[in-house]
Structure formats: C-alpha cells, structure tokens
Amino acid sequence: MKVKLLKYTPEPERAVAMSARLCYSAAGAAELEQSMSEAQVGNLLKKLSDMGHLSTFEHASFTFAIEGVSRVLTHQLVRHRIASYSQQSQRYVAEHGFEYIIPPSIAARPEAKAKLAALMGEVQKTYDEMVKLGVHQEDARYVLANATETKIVVTMNARSLLHFFEKRCCQRAQWEIRDLANAMLAEVQAVAPRLFVKAGPACVTSGYCPEGAMSCGRLAGIEANKEKI
Amino acid sequence: MKVKLLKYTPEPERAVAMSARLCYSAAGAAELEQSMSEAQVGNLLKKLSDMGHLSTFEHASFTFAIEGVSRVLTHQLVRHRIASYSQQSQRYVAEHGFEYIIPPSIAARPEAKAKLAALMGEVQKTYDEMVKLGVHQEDARYVLANATETKIVVTMNARSLLHFFEKRCCQRAQWEIRDLANAMLAEVQAVAPRLFVKAGPACVTSGYCPEGAMSCGRLAGIEANKEKI
Amino acid sequence: MKVKLLKYTPEPERAVAMSARLCYSAAGAAELEQSMSEAQVGNLLKKLSDMGHLSTFEHASFTFAIEGVSRVLTHQLVRHRIASYSQQSQRYVAEHGFEYIIPPSIAARPEAKAKLAALMGEVQKTYDEMVKLGVHQEDARYVLANATETKIVVTMNARSLLHFFEKRCCQRAQWEIRDLANAMLAEVQAVAPRLFVKAGPACVTSGYCPEGAMSCGRLAGIEANKEKI
Amino acid sequence: MKVKLLKYTPEPERAVAMSARLCYSAAGAAELEQSMSEAQVGNLLKKLSDMGHLSTFEHASFTFAIEGVSRVLTHQLVRHRIASYSQQSQRYVAEHGFEYIIPPSIAARPEAKAKLAALMGEVQKTYDEMVKLGVHQEDARYVLANATETKIVVTMNARSLLHFFEKRCCQRAQWEIRDLANAMLAEVQAVAPRLFVKAGPACVTSGYCPEGAMSCGRLAGIEANKEKI
Numbered sequence: 001m002k003v004k005l006l007k008y009t010p011e012p013e014r015a016v017a018m019s020a021r022l023c024y025s026a027a028g029a030a031e032l033e034q035s036m037s038e039a040q041v042g043n044l045l046k047k048l049s050d051m052g053h054l055s056t057f058e059h060a061s062f063t064f065a066i067e068g069v070s071r072v073l074t075h076q077l078v079r080h081r082i083a084s085y086s087q088q089s090q091r092y093v094a095e096h097g098f099e100y101i102i103p104p105s106i107a108a109r110p111e112a113k114a115k116l117a118a119l120m121g122e123v124q125k126t127y128d129e130m131v132k133l134g135v136h137q138e139d140a141r142y143v144l145a146n147a148t149e150t151k152i153v154v155t156m157n158a159r160s161l162l163h164f165f166e167k168r169c170c171q172r173a174q175w176e177i178r179d180l181a182n183a184m185l186a187e188v189q190a191v192a193p194r195l196f197v198k199a200g201p202a203c204v205t206s207g208y209c210p211e212g213a214m215s216c217g218r219l220a221g222i223e224a225n226k227e228k229i
Numbered sequence: 230m231k232v233k234l235l236k237y238t239p240e241p242e243r244a245v246a247m248s249a250r251l252c253y254s255a256a257g258a259a260e261l262e263q264s265m266s267e268a269q270v271g272n273l274l275k276k277l278s279d280m281g282h283l284s285t286f287e288h289a290s291f292t293f294a295i296e297g298v299s300r301v302l303t304h305q306l307v308r309h310r311i312a313s314y315s316q317q318s319q320r321y322v323a324e325h326g327f328e329y330i331i332p333p334s335i336a337a338r339p340e341a342k343a344k345l346a347a348l349m350g351e352v353q354k355t356y357d358e359m360v361k362l363g364v365h366q367e368d369a370r371y372v373l374a375n376a377t378e379t380k381i382v383v384t385m386n387a388r389s390l391l392h393f394f395e396k397r398c399c400q401r402a403q404w405e406i407r408d409l410a411n412a413m414l415a416e417v418q419a420v421a422p423r424l425f426v427k428a429g430p431a432c433v434t435s436g437y438c439p440e441g442a443m444s445c446g447r448l449a450g451i452e453a454n455k456e457k458i
Numbered sequence: 459m460k461v462k463l464l465k466y467t468p469e470p471e472r473a474v475a476m477s478a479r480l481c482y483s484a485a486g487a488a489e490l491e492q493s494m495s496e497a498q499v500g501n502l503l504k505k506l507s508d509m510g511h512l513s514t515f516e517h518a519s520f521t522f523a524i525e526g527v528s529r530v531l532t533h534q535l536v537r538h539r540i541a542s543y544s545q546q547s548q549r550y551v552a553e554h555g556f557e558y559i560i561p562p563s564i565a566a567r568p569e570a571k572a573k574l575a576a577l578m579g580e581v582q583k584t585y586d587e588m589v590k591l592g593v594h595q596e597d598a599r600y601v602l603a604n605a606t607e608t609k610i611v612v613t614m615n616a617r618s619l620l621h622f623f624e625k626r627c628c629q630r631a632q633w634e635i636r637d638l639a640n641a642m643l644a645e646v647q648a649v650a651p652r653l654f655v656k657a658g659p660a661c662v663t664s665g666y667c668p669e670g671a672m673s674c675g676r677l678a679g680i681e682a683n684k685e686k687i
Numbered sequence: 688m689k690v691k692l693l694k695y696t697p698e699p700e701r702a703v704a705m706s707a708r709l710c711y712s713a714a715g716a717a718e719l720e721q722s723m724s725e726a727q728v729g730n731l732l733k734k735l736s737d738m739g740h741l742s743t744f745e746h747a748s749f750t751f752a753i754e755g756v757s758r759v760l761t762h763q764l765v766r767h768r769i770a771s772y773s774q775q776s777q778r779y780v781a782e783h784g785f786e787y788i789i790p791p792s793i794a795a796r797p798e799a800k801a802k803l804a805a806l807m808g809e810v811q812k813t814y815d816e817m818v819k820l821g822v823h824q825e826d827a828r829y830v831l832a833n834a835t836e837t838k839i840v841v842t843m844n845a846r847s848l849l850h851f852f853e854k855r856c857c858q859r860a861q862w863e864i865r866d867l868a869n870a871m872l873a874e875v876q877a878v879a880p881r882l883f884v885k886a887g888p889a890c891v892t893s894g895y896c897p898e899g900a901m902s903c904g905r906l907a908g909i910e911a912n913k914e915k916i
Contacts, residue, residue, distance in 0.1 A: 004717050007702050007746075009694050015750060018693075019773035019840040026780055029752030029840050030691050052668040058771035059694075059842045061748040063702060065716030072319075072371060075300065081310035084745035084844065086706035090301075090375075091403065093713055103368035112362045119355045119372055126348045133341045138403055139332035142301060143348055146319075147371035153706040153716050155746045157771065157842075174320065174367055208666070210510040233488050235476075236467050236517075244465050244521060248544035248611040255551055258523030258611050259462050281897040287542035288465075288613045290519040292473060294487030313516035313615065315477035322484055382477045382487050384517045386542065386613075437895070439739040529762065530777075530829060539768035548759075548833075549861065561826035570820045577813045577830055584806045591799045596861055597790035600759060601806055604777075605829035632778065632825055 001176075002067040003183035005191065012060035012158065012192045017041040020048055020056040045194040057158040060195060062188055064154045066180065070101035072146045073176045077154070080164055084155040090148075091138040095127060099149035104175060120145065158195045161188060162205075170201035171216035230405075231296040232412035234420065241289035241387065241421045246270040249277055249285040274423040286387040289424060291417055293383045295409065299330035301375045302405045306383070309393055313384040319377075320367040324356060328378035333404060349374065387424045390417060391434075399430035400445035459634075460525040461641035463649065470518035470616065470650045475499040478506055478514040503652040515616040518653060520646055522612045524638065528559035530604045531634045535612070538622055542613040548606075549596040553585060557607035562633060578603065616653045619646060620663075628659035629674035688863075689754040690870035692878065699747035699845065699879045704728040707735055707743040732881040744845040747882060749875055751841045753867065757788035759833045760863045764841070767851055771842040777835075778825040782814055786836035791862060807832065845882045848875060849892075857888035858903035 009015055018033040021044060025032060036044075048056065078085050100120050106112045123145055130140035156164060161184070167173065168181035189196045203209045203219040238244055247262040250273060254261060265273075277285065307314050329349050335341045352374055359369035385393060390413070396402065397410035418425045432438045432448040467473055476491040479502060483490060494502075506514065536543050558578050564570045581603055588598035614622060619642070625631065626639035647654045661667045661677040696702055705720040708731060712719060723731075735743065765772050787807050793799045810832055817827035843851060848871070854860065855868035876883045890896045890906040 002715070006705075006716060006720065007696050007698070009748065009750065010697060011694070015694050022838060022840055023773055023776045024779045025775070028689070028754045028838055029693060033693065033752075047670075050668070051670055051672075055771070056773050059750050059773070059840065061696065061842070061844075063696065063746050065720075067715045070371060071304065071375075075304050075307070078304070078307055079314065084742070085308065086710055086743050086746070088712070089710045092711045101371065103364075103371055105364050105368045106359065106371070109362055109364065112359050112364055115355050115358060116372060119351060122348060122351055123374075126344050129344060130335065130341050133338055135332070135334050135338065135341055139334045142299060142330065142332055142335070142374065142376035143345060144375050145352075145371065146300075146373050146375075151709060151715055153709055153746065155748070155844075157748075206664075206666070208664070210508070212505075212509055214509075231486070235487060235491065236469070236473050238465050238519065238521065239468065240465070247464075251609060251611055252544055252547045253550045254546070257460070257525045257609055258464060262464065262523075276899075279897070280899055280901075284542070285544050288521050288544070288611065290467065290613070290615075292467065292517050294491075296486045313513070315481055315514050315517070317483070318481045321482045380480060380486055382480055382517065384519070384615075386519075435893075435895070437893070439737075441734075441738055443738075528829060529833075533758065533762050533765070536762070536765055537772065543766065559829065561822075561829055563822050563826045564817065564829070567820055567822065570817055570822055573813050573816060574830060577809060580806060580809055581832075584802050587802060588793065588799055591796055593790075593792050593796065593799055597792045600757060600788065600790055600793070600832065600834035601803060602833050603810075603829065604758075604831050604833075 001069055001179060001183065002065075003180060003187060004065045005062060005187040006065045006153070007063040008188075008191060009060045009062075012062075013045060013194050014041055015059045016048075016056050016158065016195060017044045019059050020044055020053070042194055046197070049198045054159045054162065057162065057195060058160075060158040060192065061155060062158070062161065064184055064187065065151075066154060067151045068099075068101070068149060069152070069180060070147050070176060071150050072101075072174070073180060074150055074152055076174070076177050077152070077180070080156070080160065082156070082160040086153040088151040090141040090144065094131070094137050095141060095144060095148065096131075098124065098144065100145065100147040101149060101176065102147070116147070120147070158188075158192070162196070162199055165199045166202050166205055170203075171218060172211055172214060230298055230408060230412065231294075232409060232416060233294045234291060234416040235294045235382070236292040237417075237420060238289045238291075242274060242423050243270055244288045245277075245285050245387065245424060246273045248288050249273055249282070271423055275426070278427045283388045283391065286391065286424060287389075289387040289421065291385060291387070291390065293413055293416065294380075295383060296380045297328075297330070297378060298381070298409060299376050299405060300379050301330075301403070302409060303379055303381055305403070305406050306381070306409070309385070309389070311385070311389040315382040317380040319370040319373065323360070323366050324370060324373060324377065325360075327353065327373065329374065329376040330378060330405065331376070345376070349376070387417075387421070391425070391428055394428045395431050395434055399432075400447060401440055401443060459527055459637060459641065460523075461638060461645060462523045463520060463645040464523045464611070465521040466646075466649060467518045467520075470520075471503060471652050472499055473517045474506075474514050474616065474653060475502045477517050478502055478511070500652055504655070507656045512617045512620065515620065515653060516618075518616040518650065520614060520616070520619065522642055522645065523609075524612060525609045526557075526559070526607060527610070527638060528605050528634060529608050530559075530632070531638060532608055532610055534632070534635050535610070535638070538614070538618065540614070540618040544611040546609040548599040548602065552589070552595050553599060553602060553606065554589075556582065556602065558603065558605040559607060559634065560605070574605070578605070616646075616650070620654070620657055623657045624660050624663055628661075629676060630669055630672060688756055688866060688870065689752075690867060690874060691752045692749060692874040693752045693840070694750040695878060696747045696749075699749075700732060700881050701728055702746045703735075703743050703845065703882060704731045706746045707731055707740070729881055733884070736885045741846045741849065744849065744882060745847075747845040747879065748842060749845070749848060751871060751874065752838075753841060754838045755786075755788070755836060756839070756867060757834050757863060758837050759788075759861070760867060761837055761839055763861070763864050764839070764867070767843070767847070769843070769847040773840040775838040777828040777831065781818070781824050782828060782831060782835065783818075785811065785831065787832060787834040788836060788863065789834070803834070807834070845875075845879070849883070849886055852886045853889050853892055857890075858905060859898055859901060
C-alpha cells in the first residue's frame with residue numbers, strides 16, 4: 001500500500017482558526033488571518049477540538065494518492081460520501097498483468113497463500129482469453145477478483161477525515177482500510193498536527209466505545225492504563 | 230436482476246407541487262396541499278420540469294430493493310453520493326453458495342461462457358477451502374469475483390434520481406447499471422409519472438449529447454426522426 | 459409556531475430494520491420486510507440505536523410544514539445541509555402585511571415590546587413606500603427585519619434529524635430553533651418512536667456534554683438524579 | 688463588497704488533470720502528476736469541460752473571504768449545500784455600529800434612499816435600547832434588517848463553483864448575489880483559468896436558456912451575434 005498526501009490547503013491550521021475566529025469577531029477574515037499569532041491559532045484549535053465544534057475544519061482540504069489497495073477496500077472507502085474520488089477504471093484500463101492484494105491471514109497460511117496464487121493465475125488466464133474471444137474488457141473484468149490491485153485519488157476535508165478516522169481506525173474495521181486510515185492519519189498529522197490531535201477511533205476521540213458486546217476491549221485497556229497513572 | 234420499489238413518500242407529486250407553490254404564495258403548506266387541484270399539480274410539475282427548477286423534487290423520496298446484480302454494478306452505483314445504501318455484507322454473510330452475473334457478451338459466446346463457469350467453480354472451491362483453513366470470511370472473500378451476486382437497498386430523492394437516470398440510462402453507461410436505471414425508472418414512472426416525464430439520458434432530457442466523439446449517435450437519430458415529422 | 463409532519467416514508471421503522479437486516483442476511487429485502495416480526499424490528503432498532511449504527515436510518519424520510527417562524531430561525535436551519543428546503547420567497551411574495559416573531563425576552567419587557575411594535579410599524583410603512591416609489595419588492599425587502607415571519611417546508615431523513623436534534627434541542631441553541639427542534643421531535647416520535655427513542659441533545663444521547671465551560675449544567679443534574687436512583 | 692480568494696489547492700489545474708488521467712491509465716497519481724506536460728494538462732481539462740465530466744474538478748478547492756454583503760445575500764448563498772460556511776454571528780458579535788447594504792434601485796431614488804437611512808437609524812436606536820433594557824443581543828437582533836452587513840468565509844470545490852456560477856451569474860439571480868458570483872469567478876479565473884473557461888450562467892455554459900418565458904433574452908443576443916460572424 002502506498003499512501004501519499006499530494007495536495008492540501010496551504011496553512012490548513014490557520015485557515016480553520018481564522019474561519020472560527022471570524023464567527024465571533026467584528027474583524028474581517030483577511031485581517032484576522034494575518035493578525036492571529038501562532039499561539040492564538042493553537043489555543044483556538046484546541047478549544048474547537050475539545051468542544052467538537054468542527055464545522056470550520058471543513059475549510060481545510062486534503063488530496064491523497066493511494067495505490068496498492070484492493071477493490072475490497074475501495075468499495076468500502078467510497079461509501080464515505082462527503083469526499084471526492086477518482087479511481088482507475090477497469091472499463092478503460094486493461095488488466096493483462098494485474099497485481100493482487102494478499103490479506104495477512106492468508107499470507108500467514110502457506111497452503112492458503114498457494115491456493116490464492118493458483119487461483120489468481122487462473123483468473124488472469126481466463127481474463128486474457130475472454131478478451132481474445134472478443135469480450136470487451138469492461139465485461140471481461142467480471143472474472144477479476146476483489147483482491148485485484150487498484151489506484152484511487154481521494155479528497156476529503158478535515159472534518160470528514162476526522163469522521164473517517166473514527167470509523168476506520170477502529171479495530172472493528174477490516175485490516176486493509178484500517179491500514180489505509182492509519183497511513184492517511186500519519187500523513188495529515190505531519191502537516192496539520194493541531195487539526196488532528198484528537199483524531200483516531202471513537203474510543204480515542206470520545207473516551208467511549210459504542211460497539212457494546214462487539215467491542216475490542218481496547219478502551220478497557222486505555223482506562224486501566226489511566227488508572228495506573 | 231430484480232428491482233422493486235419498496236417504499237416512497239406518499240403522494241409524491243403533490244408533495245413536490247405543494248412545496249414549489251409555497252415559495253410563491255402567502256398561504257401555508259398544509260393549506261396549499263389540500264387546496265391544489267390535480268390539474269394545478271400537473272401544470273406546476275410540468276413548468277418545474279421544463280425550467281429545470283428541481284430543488285422541490287427532493288421532497289419525494291424512493292426506496293428500492295435490488296437483487297441479482299454484480300459487485301461491478303454496486304461499485305459504480307455507490308459512487309452516486311446523494312443517496313443512501315445498505316448492502317449485503319461479504320464480511321458477515323458467508324458466500325458458500327454464491328450466484329454470479331453473466332454479461333450478455335459472455336453469454337453470447339459459448340466458449341467464453343464455459344470458461345466463466347469453470348472459473349467460478351474454482352473460485353467457490355478456493356473460497357470454501359480458505360474458510361476451512363481458518364481464514365475469516367472477510368478475508369476469504371478477496372478471492373471472490375466482481376461477478377458475484379449481491380443485494381442492496383437504495384434510497385434516492387426524485388432530483389437525485391433524475392441525475393442518476395441522466396448518467397446511467399445513457400448508452401455510454403455499462404449494460405448492467407443501465408438495465409438497473411431503466412428498471413428503476415419504470416418503477417417510479419408507474420407511481421409518479423409527472424415527476425419523471427422528462428427522465429432519461431441527457432439526450433432525452435436536454436436534446437443535447439455532451440459526449441462528443443464518444444456519442445452513441447442516438448441523438449442524431451432522434452433529430453433525424455424529428456425532421457421527418 | 460406551527461409545525462406539522464406532512465409526509466413520511468410509510469412504515470419508517472420497518473424500512474430501517476429491513477435495510478439493516480439485509481446487510482447481515484442471505485435473504486432479500488422484500489422477503490425480509492414481510493417476514494420480520496414487530497419484536498424483531500424493535501430489537502434490531504434498539505441495537506442500532508445503542509451502537510450508533512445509523513446509516514440505515516437514512517432510508518426513512520420526513521417532510522415538515524413549518525410556519526410562524528422568523529428568518530433568524532430559517533437562516534440557522536438551512537445551515538443543516540443534509541436536508542431539503544423550500545421557503546416562502548421575499549422576492550416573489552409581497553410583504554404588505556407581514557407578521558413578526560416576538561422573542562420571549564422581549565415579550566417579558568413591556569417597554570422593549572412596545573419599541574419592537576413601533577419599529578415594526580415603521581418597517582412596514584417604509585417597505586410599502588419603497589414599493590410605491592417603484593422599488594421592486596426583492597429590493598424593498600432589504601428593510602425587513604430578521605423578526606419577519608416566514609414559512610418553510612423541510613425534508614430530512616431520520617439520521618440527519620438525529621443530528622439536528624443533538625445540536626438544536628441543546629440549551630445552547632437559541633430558544634426559537636430549540637422550540638422548533640422539540641416540536642419536530644414530538645412529531646416524529648409519534649409516528650416512529652423506536653427510531654427516535656434516543657433522540658435529543660448530546661447530553662441525552664451520549665451522556666456527555668462537550669460544551670465545557672459553556673455547558674448549561676443540565677447533565678450534572680441528570681447525573682445527580684441518576685445517583686439518587 | 689469585498690471578495691478575496693484566501694486559499695486554494697496548490698496547482699489546482701494539475702490536481703484535476705492528474706486525477707482524470709489516473710482513471711484511464713495504468714500509472715499512479717504521483718507519477719502522472721510529475722510527468723504530465725502543461726499542454727497535456729490543458730488538453731485534458733478542455734476535453735473534460737467540453738464533455739461535462741466534472742467529478743475530477745472536485746479535487747480543487749477554493750476558500751473565499753467575503754465582506755460587505757447583506758444577510759439577504761447570505762441567506763441565498765448558504766442554500767448551496769455542497770460548500771462550507773463560517774459566518775459572523777449576530778448572537779456573539781454586538782451590532783452597536785452596524786453597516787448596511789443599499790440596493791442600487793434604492794440608491795438611484797433619493798427619496799427611497801433617505802427613507803432607508805432614516806429607518807436604519809431607528810433600527811440602530813431600537814437595538815441599542817433593547818440591549819440596555821437587558822435583552823440579550825441574540826434576541827435584540829430580531830429588529831435588525833435584512834440589509835445589515837455581514838461577513839462570511841466560503842469554501843467550495845471547482846465543480847460546486849461551476850454549478851454556483853450557472854445559477855448565480857444568471858440575470859435572473861438577484862443583483863447582489865450575482866455581483867458576488869461574478870467577483871468569485873474573476874478570482875478563480877485568475878488562478879485556474881482552464882478550470883473555469885466555460886464558467887458562467889447556463890446560457891454561456893450550455894448555449895441554452897431553460898428559463899422559458901422568464902428568460903432575460905441574453906441568449907437571443909448571443910445567437911444573433913454568432914450569426915453576424
């Protein structure tokens with residue numbers, strides 16, 4: 001999996017802080033942007049994060065290039081609707097030498113891994129034959145597996161990202177999209193740490209796990225550690 | 230493919246017409262709803278359709294049960310973001326006896342069809358073996374094909390549906406989602422004909438094909454027929 | 459203020475439960491809808507509410523007719539973007555006999571109330587004169603007050619409503635939109651009690667108040683009452 | 688009216704072109720971004736604009752600081768839901784020295800202008816007295832006029848902006864929001880001309896006016912001019 005932050009709103013923290021400040025000030029946005037000190041930006045962002053007043057976080061936007069992921073992952077990813085997606089098309093790009101993603105639980109079982117490899121070989125052969133028989137690649141791709149590698153460009157604003165991290169950094173998310181969420185989180189924390197200081201699964205952001213009997217128990221661990229302190 | 234309109238806003242045409250009327254009237258919505266005659270409802274809907282003033286069409290909502298479609302189709306479908314989706318999960322539902330969708334271009338080629346059937350048999354076998362080897366079904370499903378049958382519940386409002394039909398009833402959409410769009414269109418035209426009188430691909434709704442060199446030429450046919458009249 | 463639930467998805471609780479069930483079942487939606495017992499619907503809705511798995515709540519949609527509210531309120535209301543609005547237009551509807559909303563804090567102060575009435579008389583007079591001088595009503599309305607009465611039709615799905623109630627039933631929301639939120643909540647609880655059993659401000663839905671130093675203290679009261687039990 | 692483009696996605700044209708290219712290429716996004724020539728970027732953007740394939744335009748985001756506009760304008764503006772807004776709050780910012788917007792049709796009529804000025808004086812006086820009488824400013828503001836000056840920060844992506852320009856650069860939009868739309872268009876055309884080369888009202892973008900009997904006739908003028916060429 002390759003995850004790269006390609007583009008983002010310049011000075012994303014300042015953009016958010018200035019917008020928040022505008023709501024409570026008689027001064028204008030351009031003026032506020034220049035006059036706010038770094039400490040003021042930081043204090044305001046902390047307050048907004050703590051109170052969950054996140055509408056201003058929408059003014060900071062982040063665009064990622066994502067490669068080496070399966071179509072299992074992208075089918076889950078594009079269900080997040082407050083976002084923009086451009087995905088490599090299996091209608092227009094031929095899959096004569098496709099790569100595929102191997103889940104760790106399969107990689108760890110040599111027999112399963114061998115079966116996967118053998119099947120993917122069969123899939124490739126069938127796809128190629130279909131195309132040779134005159135089937136258009138948009139239909140030949142019906143034989144391709146969920147594991148097939150794909151590429152996608154994703155843009156989300158900081159508020160939508162925070163929600164994405166809450167759902168997908170969670171232990172109950174599947175490993176692949178959780179890996180993606182963690183990688184995206186690392187990317188944005190590197191350039192806008194104060195927007196994402198409280199980012200993570202629900203147990204981290206709210207100190208509460210809503211998953212009931214399905215909970216991974218991580219929160220209990222967090223609580224236990226807190227008590228030790 | 231099975232497409233069934235499960236639920237929809239009662240009296241959807243009246244709901245839209247009443248909302249539109251409210252914008253231009255001193256009377257209230259409840260009052261307008263009761264006082265508008267069927268002819269008034271019809272005239273207003275025609276005017277809104279003709280002028281493309283579609284915001285009020287959002288007040289009518291439609292929920293469909295869709296079965297017997299591939300995951301090729303649902304991956305395209307869920308890219309429409311002004312909509313709500315609930316899909317049968319391959320994480321939680323075992324695929325020990327999956328069905329699959331056969332594209333017409335493959336069905337028409339006996340050799341291709343036989344290859345598809347053989348491969349799907351291999352896929353089923355590999356999936357079953359993976360699970361037996363202790364791979365969780367959420368990972369075993371990486372071997373499943375795009376062709377695998379899925380089920381989904383979709384809710385869209387009338388405005389979003391009109392946009393969906395514009396893109397997906399078009400000849401440039403893939404056959405499967407075009408079949409779905411046409412089936413959904415038939416369902417809603419049966420219960421709200423005056424909301425969907427101008428529904429269809431862009432060439433039908435606007436008399437213009439934006440696809441340039443990629444155009445299917447249908448519009449030219451429409452134009453030619455017009456000239457004959 | 460008049461708030462009336464005009465239309466809604468038929469059997470909204472069943473629509474949501476059926477959609478949720480589909481995700482975890484090999485059966486289809488239409489089949490599930492008929493086969494689920496009332497108790498099964500109730501149990502599933504309770505589980506979804508408790509775990510905050512609310513995406514299926516989007517399949518139930520509710521349309522309200524709202525009258526007797528100020529443009530202060532509607533300017534706040536339309537900031538909720540996952541919703542559909544049709545509002546009485548001051549461009550197209552003349553305001554020669556406008557009504558206005560009196561905030562309770564003004565109604566409680568006779569001197570303030572008298573000043574408001576006097577000013578609204580001046581506003582009406584100026585508006586009427588502007589129009590007589592040839593100013594189009596879309597420009598004459600620049601003199602109209604925030605207090606001016608307006609009408610609006612609103613459609614939201616159950617998930618968006620739950621978010622709306624969380625923000626607007628809160629004591630920190632202004633009195634007028636809080637009154638509206640409470641009235642809308644009463645309307646939907648009457649027809650779909652199991653979708654809205656956990657509805658209300660954040661302190662009610664999550665047992666946590668994020669407002670920090672700005673908190674109304676209601677939660678402390680809830681906690682204190684819990685301890686007494 | 689002051690309109691300033693505060694922030695935007697760096698190299699917005701390249702971001703869009705690279706995302707579009709990804710859909711049809713086996714190469715990855717980061718690679719494509721660096722390898723595309725300026726001419727390739729331009730050709731691709733022209734093709735996307737011509738065919739109305741605008742989903743990739745969402746990857747470019749633009750944030751504006753807007754001042755010196757009325758609350759008439761912002762009530763219209765915030766109806767565009769695929770956007771983010773942060774507005775100066777009349778709940779939290781006192782209006783003891785408010786400015787107001789004068790519509791040109793009133794400015795052009797000395798008698799009307801004088802009446803507006805007199806009324807705004809009365810409004811200011813009443814607001815100040817209300818606050819002195821103990822009315823909180825969030826309620827005192829019910830007396831404030833639609834004309835009252837406000838400030839707002841707006842973020843929209845390029846696709847949403849194109850739709851905004853289509854509706855609000857149109858002669859049928861009110862003068863104030865049309866002035867805003869034209870000013871925003873000038874700002875983005877200066878930094879991303881190839882994303883907005885076809886931007887403007889529907890008659891400009893599609894060569895078709897949907898407004899029927901309400902049309903301003905501008906399109907007829909455009910057509911007439913074409914014929915002269």
